[in-house]
Amino acid sequence: MAKIIISEDDFQKFQEYFYRKTGIQFEESKRYFVDKRLVERIEATASENFRGYFTMLRFQASGAELQALVNLMTINETYFFREEYQFACLVNSILPEIVARKKDKSPIRIWVIPSSSGEEPYSIAMCLLERWADINKWDVEIISSDIDTKILAQARAGLYSARSVKHVPKSYMQKYFRQTAHDYQLSEELRSAVEFTRVNLMESADVRQYRNFDVIFCRNLLIYFDDVSRKQAVETFYDALHPGGFICLGHSESMSRISSLYKIRKFPEAIVYQKPLEGR
Ligand SMILES: C[S@@+](CC[C@H](N)C(=O)[O-])C[C@H]1O[C@@H](n2cnc3c(N)ncnc32)[C@H](O)[C@@H]1O
Numbered sequence: 001m002a003k004i005i006i007s008e009d010d011f012q013k014f015q016e017y018f019y020r021k022t023g024i025q026f027e028e029s030k031r032y033f034v035d036k037r038l039v040e041r042i043e044a045t046a047s048e049n050f051r052g053y054f055t056m057l058r059f060q061a062s063g064a065e066l067q068a069l070v071n072l073m074t075i076n077e078t079y080f081f082r083e084e085y086q087f088a089c090l091v092n093s094i095l096p097e098i099v100a101r102k103k104d105k106s107p108i109r110i111w112v113i114p115s116s117s118g119e120e121p122y123s124i125a126m127c128l129l130e131r132w133a134d135i136n137k138w139d140v141e142i143i144s145s146d147i148d149t150k151i152l153a154q155a156r157a158g159l160y161s162a163r164s165v166k167h168v169p170k171s172y173m174q175k176y177f178r179q180t181a182h183d184y185q186l187s188e189e190l191r192s193a194v195e196f197t198r199v200n201l202m203e204s205a206d207v208r209q210y211r212n213f214d215v216i217f218c219r220n221l222l223i224y225f226d227d228v229s230r231k232q233a234v235e236t237f238y239d240a241l242h243p244g245g246f247i248c249l250g251h252s253e254s255m256s257r258i259s260s261l262y263k264i265r266k267f268p269e270a271i272v273y274q275k276p277l278e279g280r
Contacts, residue, residue, distance in 0.1 A: 004042050006035045010050040014038065017058065022070060022147060023202040023229035037072045041065070071150040075224070078116040080123050080160070081167040083219065086248045087127040089269035090215065094246050095132060098214045101244060107139035111210060111240065112217045115144035115196060118155030119164060120217065122186060125193040126172055143210075145199035152196050158186030201233050210240045219250035227258055234259045238275055247273040 006014075011034065015026050026034050038050065045065065047053035057065050081087070098108060112121040121144035128135050146152050165173065165184050177184040199206045201221070216237050222230050237247055238261050247262065248270070249255065255262055255273050262273035 004039045004049060006038055006050055010038075010054070011035070013054065014050075017054075018069075018073065019226075019229075021066065021202070022200060023225045023233070024073070025224065025226045025229070034073070037069070040072065041069055044068075067149055071148050074146075074148045074151070076116045076148065076151045078119045078220070079164050079167065080119045082120065082123070083251055084123075084167070086217070086219075086270045086272075087124060087131075089248070089267050089272060090124065091127055091132045093267040093269060094215060094272065095134070098244075098246075099134060099138065102214075105138075107141050108215075109141045109143070109213045110215045110217070111213045112142065112144040112194075113199060113201060114146045114148075114218075114221045115152070115155055116146060116148075117151050117160075117164075118144065118158065118186075118194065118196070119160070120144070120219065121155075121194045121196075122158070122190055123168075124217070125190055126168075126176060129193075130172065142194045143197060144194050145197045145201075145210075147198065147200045149198055152198055155194075155196050156191070158191045159183040160186065201236060202229060204236075207236050207240070210236075212242055213240050214242055214245050216241060216245070216247045218247060219253070222249065222253045230258045234261065238262075241275045243275055244277040245275050247275075249273070 011031060014034070019025050038053075042050060042053045045053060045056065047056060057069065060066070095108070102108070110124065112124065115121055121142050125142055128140060144155070146155070159180070160177075160183055162184070165177065168177070173184070176187045176190050178187070199210070201207060218233070218237065222233060225233065234247075234255060241247070246265070247255075255264075261275070263276055265272050265274050
């Protein structure tokens with residue numbers, strides 16, 4: 001088989017298409033990363049060249065090839081208790097405000113998007129169980145979503161490397177994990193505390209049903225988007241949140257340039273964003 005070459009023109013076509021589909025913008029500096037994965041899929045699908053593959057990708061009714069490509073192109077870096085100060089903020093500052101307002105005693109709903117392999121939503125579940133005094137008085141629903149179906153399967157399985165659990169407190173390790181030959185397996189109790197779903201944040205048909213959340217964690221995703229996609233994402237979150245609901249972003253992400261829909265709240269532990277309460 002002849003060596004498959006991705007030309008500059010091919011790269012640009014692909015870059016534009018992938019951006020429209022996912023919001024992810026690949027700069028020229030990511031050329032090697034992108035080309036390598038494209039060639040891998042061109043070969044796996046026995047396509048003749050980029051042109052044949054790209055046509056199939058765009059017109060395939062099932063969307064299976066696009067999903068396979070998305071699973072290869074996403075960067076899933078994450079670990080337990082990453083940016084932990086925000087979990088302290090959730091327990092000490094955000095939840096007390098939410099429960100004080102929740103007169104109807106409806107469940108507290110938390111959306112963690114993107115989930116990657118699940119370390120973030122499971123860390124949140126552990127923090128609530130171990131550090132929030134009111135946990136037994138409230139129903140809490142944690143829903144966690146990602147565009148990558150392969151990483152979601154990993155999240156549901158709850159198997160983690162030593163590197164991934166490095167920052168988990170010892171007592172939580174003993175309580176919530178079981179060591180296997182090669183990994184650490186999360187307990188069934190904790191796995192059942194999080195519901196994982198496939199969502200493309202850039203796809204309005206996917207996000208439409210996500211409503212009535214009290215808190216959204218969207219950390220380390222907006223860094224891969226340009227300002228247009230970021231704006232679309234935070235507008236989606238606006239519709240998904242209750243009035244007065246909160247958003248936590250990653251430490252290098254900010255809303256200031258993208259949207260004025262939210263109020264900035266400076267809590268002792270972290271700066272977060274809040275959808276204004278009606279009439280205020
Ligand atoms: C670096 S991980 C962040 C994981 C976790 N939130 C954290 O901060 O550790 C980025 C994740 O975003 C997901 N992602 C990329 N584009 C997405 C989109 N359009 N919709 C939903 N998830 C997306 C990727 O699949 C990947 O798992």
